Amino acid sequence: MFLKFCEIDLHPQSISSLEMGYLFEELIRRFSEISNETAGEHFTPREVIRLIVDLLIANDDTKLTGRGIIRQVYDPACGTGGMLALTEEALREFNPSIRVELFGQELNDESYAICRSDMLITGHDPENIAPESTLANDAHPEKRFHYMLSNPPYGVDWKDDQDVVKAEAESLGHEGRFGAGTPRVSDGQLLFLQHMISKMRDDEAGSRIGIVMNGSPLFTGGAASGESEIRRWILENDWVEAIVALPTNLFYNTDIQTFVWILSNRKTTNRRGKIQLIDASVDEFWTPLRKNLGQKNREIHDEARENIVRVYGSFSNDDSRESTVSKIFDVADFGYREIRIERPLQLSFQVNEERLARLRDEKAFLALGAEDQVDLLRVLGEIPKSIFKSRKKFSDELSKVFHGLNFKVGAPVKKAILNSLSKRDQSASICTDKKGNPEPDTDLRDHEVVPLKEDWREYFEREVKPFAPDAWVDEKHIDKTDKQIGRVGYEVNFNRHFRPYRKPREIDDIDKEIFAILDSLAKNIEEMRI
Template identity: 40%
Template sequence: KNQTLKDICKNDKSFNIDFEAYLHGFDSETKDLLGVDATDGEKFLDIKGVITKLNAKKVLLGYTKEWSGIDLKPFNNSDITTLEEHIKRRWADISAETAGEQYTPDDVIGLIAEIIASKIEESDRLLKIYDCTCGGGNLLFGVEDRINEKFNRFTQTYGQDWNDALYALARIESRFRPGSKIEHGNTLTNDKFYNDDFDVVVANPPYGVSWKGYQKDIENDKTGRFKYLPSISDGQLLFMQHLISKLDVNGIGVVVHNGSTLFSGDAGSAESNIRKWMLDSDFVEAIIQLPTDEFFNTGIHTYLWVLNKNKDADRKDKVMLINASEKFRLLKKNI
């Protein structure tokens, strides 16, 4: 009936029926990502579950009215997706269940994009950008947007995430970006881009998250990407090895880690051997220590690892260690 959300909120008698019809008016992929026809349990954005909760509190109509009154036109889709991810991460970071999964702050994305921009040049060749733990896509798409502001190059984004809701957010955003491909699943056990390599990789993989649940798959991995298997309690160095395997011969990458990637494991341990392999292969161009308190609800130190498979001659067999921990300016108020 071409009714807007605002229209269907005017009649509280027929609201429930109209709202159901409104949701079923979307195309099949949008309905799938929203979870409109989900029959059992949560599905991606779980709109069914949200409606059930709001109905139980008798506030569905009130909420929908509030939403329908907000003019979203001044915001581009990326702003809205970033806001949604920000809200999801804000609460996810407090819950123990997703501890270690950190939303990448905007200033860190800006810094990552600057580093990458300093190493690419104008070209008519497609620039392929990949994030193996892309969440809602704010890092992946944020880097793409900043590169597009600086260069006249065609870019294409590729991402994968196993969190249902965050994958759905990234997938929705990807529909506004030519050629963007976002896949659902566990990168470490089911790489959806196993045939691809990339010009640029970026990632902020989960910190200190165990890989015990899929230990057998990783031990039997046939791709050759894992040279050594780190401690089962922390998968960060698995993601690091995966990302290096995805870089093409001239590829560059910037990956955000906590200190564990640098310091865990004694000499001779798998962690130590992974670092030795990375340095012997001369993949690491720089390690940058960032200020603390960059990430929600944690004061930990974080580090940018700058990967480069094609270093300048004067940088070969050298690693820059940059202490940027004091290079910050406090905001006037909480963002």
């Protein structure tokens, strides 16, 4: 085997750097499968890394030109160092005299060792690559970086880091790394993004971030959830320049779709308050591989990568060809206000065996002594068997019969009686509180999502009131940040903007087509019999 390997011509004139990169990645993928590790946690396809790098430096021509330029690059989940190496390569291609300092941190011991070795071989300081979890132990707490890029693990829980992360979020708030919030413990991608934002430089050069994640960080979590609050913090601070949807089947261990986020704290004037969405998942931006590498069967070729960068640089949203893959939005276009819609509680009451059986199962009733239980059921039997359409009238009847009891009925028992002997009835009177205000029916409670740019009152009058005249908006359901009615949420839905709704075909047309196929099949069968 060793002799056969030695016979392979691996000279740079025979095998390009890109092809050599694929060989390296294929070896890592195979060894990862043998050791039952997730290959995607070790490396990112080289063409994806190069795309991220090109997007990061696309607008930095003047900043990178000249002598004495120093740039610090950081990857908080650096794996074997592929992202760091390709970033340096791209920066040196642009400016051969540039000095690039690489920093990273990696949890996996084997990947950390490979990356550190690569730093030694290429003349970088290996001490800049740190082991252990980035989330629990920031190895570069005082450092700030010009460029940051990463491919954090998708859908990997952060239970091991949970105590440390939540303690930092609660004690330091926005002075720490996770002040915007914490996502659900099953996926830590947004924690890595917050960590990277905390590393932005607060000087004239500023910082740029490129991170590739799956679709979950775009929309998981409703208003006021950890994920939504993180998106809100990022978007309202106007850090996101663009989000690029990549093709499926680009990675070695998964066929899911991924998205590249490009962030900056030094946006150009024309991009301020705006976000560009680029749909690079369409056919023109990828080509099939001759042979699958794991689940990877597509690649972004050089020309396609250049086109994506060109679309990003054009910042176009007109009627040209690019408008079908590039759209520009205001930050507020991704926000919404979730208002709570209430409907009145309407109950009818009746004493019958079915409802008394429910009462016997109530905890408050079971807490009574045996004699008190019998006594209570006796006096309830004295109430007329007719249906009461008013809770007040039924409560008055209860008060009358309670005088015949040998014990005082407490509030928990009375509540159990009303719950057991009631039934929702749209023909009954509306139940009111002590102030005469209608009580909400929690079973009919609903929430409406109102675009942030629209007044919720106008939305309610147009979209809710005509269909539920008795509905109202719960004005106590407010946002904890702006104290306004309705909780604010943010999400980015690519399908809504690039996959327009198409009305389904009419049922009659589908039926006709089915019957035509059945007739054709019947004729074919008949001909076969003949």
